[in-house]
Structures are given as C-alpha cells and as structure tokens.
Amino acid sequence: xxxxxxxxxxxxxxxxxxxxxxxxxxxxxxxxxxxxxxxxxxxxxxxxxxxxxxxxxxxxxxxxxxxxxxxxxxxxxxxxxxxxxxxxxxxxxxxxxxxxxxxxxxxxxxxxxxx
Amino acid sequence: xxxxxxxxxxxxxxxxxxxxxxxxxxxxxxxxxxxxxxxxxxxxxxxxxxxxxxxxxxxxxxxxxxxxxxxxxxxxxxxxxxxxxxxxxxxxxxxxxxxxxxxxxxxxxxx
Numbered sequence: 001x002x003x004x005x006x007x008x009x010x011x012x013x014x015x016x017x018x019x020x021x022x023x024x025x026x027x028x029x030x031x032x033x034x035x036x037x038x039x040x041x042x043x044x045x046x047x048x049x050x051x052x053x054x055x056x057x058x059x060x061x062x063x064x065x066x067x068x069x070x071x072x073x074x075x076x077x078x079x080x081x082x083x084x085x086x087x088x089x090x091x092x093x094x095x096x097x098x099x100x101x102x103x104x105x106x107x108x109x110x111x112x113x114x115x
Numbered sequence: 116x117x118x119x120x121x122x123x124x125x126x127x128x129x130x131x132x133x134x135x136x137x138x139x140x141x142x143x144x145x146x147x148x149x150x151x152x153x154x155x156x157x158x159x160x161x162x163x164x165x166x167x168x169x170x171x172x173x174x175x176x177x178x179x180x181x182x183x184x185x186x187x188x189x190x191x192x193x194x195x196x197x198x199x200x201x202x203x204x205x206x207x208x209x210x211x212x213x214x215x216x217x218x219x220x221x222x223x224x225x226x
Contacts (some may be wrong), residue, residue, distance in 0.1 A: 004158070035214075041218070042204075042216045042217060042218045042219065043159065043204070043214075043216040044216070045213050045214055045215070045216075048213060056210070056213050058213075089156075091158050091159070093158075103161050103164060104161070104214070105161075106158030106159050106160070107158050108156075108157055108158050109156070109157070109158050
C-alpha cells in the first residue's frame with residue numbers, strides 16, 4: 001500500500017540553524033500539506049501546496065518557513081533560523097483531491113528538537 | 116475563532132467493551148468532519164469523513180455520528196481491542212482542505 005514517507009525521523013539542531021525536513025508524498029497525489037504538533041498539544045495546520053504554489057497557510061507559517069517541491073517527488077519544509085519553540089513533530093500529508101472528501105494521508109513525522 | 120473540543124480527555128476501558136467519544140465544534144463555515152486515530156509517535160490515520168449532510172458513517176468497529184445543527188459528533192468503538200489504544204482526534208474542515216484539529220481523546224484498552 002502506498003504511503004507518505006518522511007526523513008529524517010529525528011532532527012536535532014542548534015537555535016539559529018537552518019533545517020530542511022523532507023517528505024515523499026504518495027506518487028499520484030497532487031495536494032501536499034505540512035502540519036506540526038508540539039509535544040502534548042494538538043496538531044496544527046501550517047501550509048497547503050498545489051501546482052507548485054502555496055494554496056493556504058496559517059499564521060504560524062511566517063517568513064521563517066518555506067516549502068518547495070524541488071524534483072517532482074520530494075516536498076520539503078525549510079525553517080531558516082530555528083527557534084526553541086520550533087521544537088515539535090512535523091507531519092507531511094498528501095491527498096489526491098481537494099474539497100470536502102479529500103482524504104489526507106499522513107507520514108510518520110519528523111521530530112525536530114532545537115537546542 | 117474556530118475550535119474543536121473533545122471529551123473525555125482520556126479514557127480507560129476493558130478489552131471487549133464499547134465506548135463513545137465526543138466532539139463539539141464551532142468551526143464555520145463547515146465542510147466536513149473527520150475522525151483520526153493517532154498511535155503514539157506516529158502520524159494520524161483517517162477513520163471516517165462526513166459532510167454536513169451525513170448523519171452516520173461506519174468503518175468496521177468504528178461508527179461516527181454527526182449532528183450539524185448542534186455541531187456535535189461522536190465516535191463509537193465496539194468490542195474494543197488492545198490495538199485500539201491510541202489518541203482519537205476529531206478534525207473539522209472549514210474549507211475542504213485545511214483541517215482544524217481537536218486535542219484528542221487518549222484511549223487505553225486494558226486486558
């Protein structure tokens with residue numbers, strides 16, 4: 001069964017450093033998403049991406065964040081200058097459709113720890 | 116502000132028993148409501164998706180209900196198994212693509 005994969009599973013970085021989180025969505029999906037979950041809190045939407053453009057983004061997704069689909073298979077989330085409060089689990093998701101019945105398939109997540 | 120509230124926060128039941136989890140939401144506009152299962156340290160897995168016109172949706176031992184008038188939903192799990200131990204998250208979509216998550220109900224099924 002096709003699945004969303006994410007690398008690395010755990011990333012440790014120093015405050016102020018740039019990190020890139022990588023995701024490989026399900027191959028025939030067209031819509032891509034990033035979410036984050038701070039330990040003990042709810043999952044929060046960051047950004048959605050379609051046709052090489054950001055479709056929607058939340059207040060969390062500020063200028064420190066960017067997304068890219070560099071090669072037609074990978075979907076990346078870059079954090080330019082990490083802060084302590086960026087420590088969280090980051091989930092990538094993909095779906096084949098938009099609208100009310102788009103089932104989003106989530107990856108296993110990358111745990112980001114900022115020291 | 117769009118909110119999704121779930122209760123109880125946590126629940127312990129004996130294997131084989133049934134349970135019902137609750138979700139209230141204030142998300143508007145409303146496109147659909149989903150229930151996800153999230154194992155510890157893993158990504159959420161979709162259980163059901165319901166639009167405002169659907170009252171109930173089943174997926175095996177999971178049955179979700181939706182009352183769009185009162186903005187309430189429930190997830191009923193029958194004949195619980197040890198593998199049902201997880202967080203169950205109610206998720207409401209205002210637009211059809213962005214998702215607003217609840218904090219989840221942590222279910223522990225005990226042998």
